[in-house]
Amino acid sequence: MPDTATTPRNITAAHEDPPAVRIALIATALLIMGVLIVVPLVNVFYQALAGGLRLYFENLLGDPDTLHSVKLTLIVAPAAVLANIVFGVAAAWAIARFKFPGRALLTAFIDLPFAVSPVVVGLFLVLIFGLQGFLGPWLRAHDIKVIFAIPGLIIATAFVTFPVVARELIPLMEAIGADEEIAAVSLGARGWQMFRRVTLPNIKWGLLYGIILCNARAMGEFGAVAVVSGRISGQTDTMPLRVEKLFQEYNMPGAFAVASVLASLAVVTLLVKSALEWKTRSDLAAAAREASEGGQA
Amino acid sequence: MKKILFVAWVAMLASIGSGAAAESLTLLNVSYDPTRELWRDVNAHFIPAYQKSAGTTLEIKQSHGGSGTQARAVIDGLDADVVTLAMWPDTDAIRKAKLIDDGWEKEFPHDSSPYSSTIVFVVRKGNPKNIKDWPDIVKPGVEIVTPNPKTSGNGKFSFLAAWGAVTERGGSEADALAFVTKLYGQTPVLDLGARGSTTTFVQKKIGDVHLTWENEAHLEVQEAGGAVEIVYPPISVLAEPPVAIVDANVKRKGTGAAAKAYLDFLYTAEGQDIIAKHYFRPIDEKVFAAHTASFPDVKRFPVTAIARSWDDAYDKYFGDGKIFDSFYKPKK
Numbered sequence: 015m016p017d018t019a020t021t022p023r024n025i026t027a028a029h030e031d032p033p034a035v036r037i038a039l040i041a042t043a044l045l046i047m048g049v050l051i052v053v054p055l056v057n058v059f060y061q062a063l064a065g066g067l068r069l070y071f072e073n074l075l076g077d078p079d080t081l082h083s084v085k086l087t088l089i090v091a092p093a094a095v096l097a098n099i100v101f102g103v104a105a106a107w108a109i110a111r112f113k114f115p116g117r118a119l120l121t122a123f124i125d126l127p128f129a130v131s132p133v134v135v136g137l138f139l140v141l142i143f144g145l146q147g148f149l150g151p152w153l154r155a156h157d158i159k160v161i162f163a164i165p166g167l168i169i170a171t172a173f174v175t176f177p178v179v180a181r182e183l184i185p186l187m188e189a190i191g192a193d194e195e196i197a198a199v200s201l202g203a204r205g206w207q208m209f210r211r212v213t214l215p216n217i218k219w220g221l222l223y224g225i226i227l228c229n230a231r232a233m234g235e236f237g238a239v240a241v242v243s244g245r246i247s248g249q250t251d252t253m254p255l256r257v258e259k260l261f262q263e264y265n266m267p268g269a270f271a272v273a274s275v276l277a278s279l280a281v282v283t284l285l286v287k288s289a290l291e292w293k294t295r296s297d298l299a300a301a302a303r304e305a306s307e308g309g310q311a
Numbered sequence: 312m313k314k315i316l317f318v319a320w321v322a323m324l325a326s327i328g329s330g331a332a333a334e335s336l337t338l339l340n341v342s343y344d345p346t347r348e349l350w351r352d353v354n355a356h357f358i359p360a361y362q363k364s365a366g367t368t369l370e371i372k373q374s375h376g377g378s379g380t381q382a383r384a385v386i387d388g389l390d391a392d393v394v395t396l397a398m399w400p401d402t403d404a405i406r407k408a409k410l411i412d413d414g415w416e417k418e419f420p421h422d423s424s425p426y427s428s429t430i431v432f433v434v435r436k437g438n439p440k441n442i443k444d445w446p447d448i449v450k451p452g453v454e455i456v457t458p459n460p461k462t463s464g465n466g467k468f469s470f471l472a473a474w475g476a477v478t479e480r481g482g483s484e485a486d487a488l489a490f491v492t493k494l495y496g497q498t499p500v501l502d503l504g505a506r507g508s509t510t511t512f513v514q515k516k517i518g519d520v521h522l523t524w525e526n527e528a529h530l531e532v533q534e535a536g537g538a539v540e541i542v543y544p545p546i547s548v549l550a551e552p553p554v555a556i557v558d559a560n561v562k563r564k565g566t567g568a569a570a571k572a573y574l575d576f577l578y579t580a581e582g583q584d585i586i587a588k589h590y591f592r593p594i595d596e597k598v599f600a601a602h603t604a605s606f607p608d609v610k611r612f613p614v615t616a617i618a619r620s621w622d623d624a625y626d627k628y629f630g631d632g633k634i635f636d637s638f639y640k641p642k643k
Contacts, residue, residue, distance in 0.1 A: 085323055088320070088323060089320070089323060092320060140387050143388075144387035144388050145386065145387055145388035145408075145410075146386060146387060146388075146408070147387070150387070150388055154388065154563075159390070161387070161388060162384070162387075162388060162389045162390060244341075244374055244384055244389040244390075245374045245375060245376055245384075246339060246372045246373070246374045247372060247373050247374070248372060249372050259375075261510075262344075262506040262507075262510070263347060263348075264530075264534045
């Protein structure tokens with residue numbers, strides 16, 4: 015290898031573009047972010063509060079259908095998150111700890127909900143649970159409601175957000191490795207004991223990060239939920255559906271008031287996410303450091 | 312802390328679940344897009360009257376969307392007690408799925424259509440492009456907004472109105488085809504439903520003329536605060552949105568009597584008056600006479616004038632690869 019390629023000066027030159035290019039790139043990035051993200055976000059709050067605080071709260075709390083949509087979202091999102099914690103931990107555990115045939119396939123399948131359009135997910139569910147679908151007639155005969163009711167909303171949301179928790183945990187668990195768990199088992203820990211006292215403390219920040227991200231996605235989910243909701247006002251309208259409905263009913267302040275709640279959620283998520291990201295990164299680094307030190311010893 | 316949160320969550324779940332308490336009756340009305348305000352008003356008048364006469368508490372839920380989409384949802388199990396869709400074939404599709412009994416068109420007066428409507432023009436204030444009749448809307452430089460005929464009742468009726476405006480005034484089918492080809496060549500966007508294209512026209516300020524339901528046009532003028540105005544074309548299509556009880560659902564739920572009373576109410580003088588106030592044309596002549604000022608004369612031809620039947624119209628104009636597909640190319 016020619017040694018000129020690795021002199022510090024060349025490296026610096028390769029890493030640093032001329033100031034004009036740098037400024038132009040940074041300005042473009044900031045401009046795009048400003049136009050696409052900051053302005054609309056500020057506008058949501060501006061529109062929501064344009065009629066004053068009283069109208070804002072009246073719009074949020076005075077309309078029973080809106081209030082119901084908030085409640086419904088607060089039921090559907092946590093239920094979906096709960097399901098995904100169980101699935102996510104189980105899937106991450108299986109993938110990070112075991113080598114088995116079909117492991118690569120499972121990894122690919124976990125990402126499927128990200129790749130498929132949410133509307134298609136909704137249609138899947140209609141095909142399964144709809145009256146013309148596989149299970150629909152049986153469910154109807156037993157008077158069990160799945161689609162066009164809360165269970166359908168939860169399933170749709172859980173399905174769409176399914177990869178979030180698992181995706182967070184797999185790299186974390188792979189990086190941490192199984193050493194501590196093996197140690198725990200060799201010292202006589204039972205499965206559950208080991209999970210609770212060794213695995214869980216190790217992954218808790220990553221898990222929390224996954225939960226928060228999952229919750230944000232779950233609350234904002236529109237496409238899949240729109241298909242299975244049936245759009246019954248005051249019954250199966252979640253917050254994003256309610257926003258659309260209010261918007262279409264010419265109730266701009268109302269639509270923006272609900273939108274502002276969703277937007278606030280996004281901002282809070284972003285802040286918590288950044289904090290947790292920092293925490294997981296330092297955990298990962300610590301794990302890597304320990305591993306390399308262990309290797310040297 | 313976690314326990315408190317969990318208990319609060321369960322309590323909320325219970326509070327939402329208890330909406331369907333035992334002795335109270337709940338009806339679900341599955342309807343199309345532009346009728347939200349109408350049904351809200353009808354419900355507000357019908358519920359107290361019914362509760363007084365029947366002695367049970369009644370709640371009526373509404374669901375709105377594109378007419379075809381809504382029919383599909385009912386077929387897939389959306390628990391509608393009554394359907395009040397935009398057009399006959401959508402309701403009949405539910406019959407074909409065996410959820411509505413045969414002969415539903417004759418269950419209520421006037422072929423189960425308590426009101427009629429039509430497609431009118433909405434233009435910018437002062438009518439700057441001087442649009443008065445159908446040929447005016449395809450003049451060079453005029454942009455037209457109307458929903459997609461494939462997905463929307465409004466869209467279908469706009470198409471049929473344009474077609475019939477040619478053939479009902481002596482034009483041939485070839486003339487009509489040339490006319491709609493030109494028309495849809497001048498539509499910058501085709502929204503999915505009626506409300507979508509209203510938003511396009513009023514909020515996004517796209518287009519010079521909006522082909523829309525008569526009632527939607529009035530709502531639009533109100534919302535736009537005078538920035539747009541209605542133009543009544545001399546000729547347009549006669550739309551008669553039908554109502555029906557979803558027999559399979561009311562039998563299972565035991566809501567048949569309430570559902571029948573609900574739809575019967577539409578034919579009372581009070582019901583017809585509410586309908587007229589929302590700019591749907593009532594079938595009751597007395598009520599119509601009292602509101603004639605709201606309903607300028609438009610010569611309206613039925614769909615059967617330009618097709619053998621509704622099923623035929625659907626297939627001939629909107630079937631896959633049929634007339635609409637033959638000329639419409641989405642804009643790049």
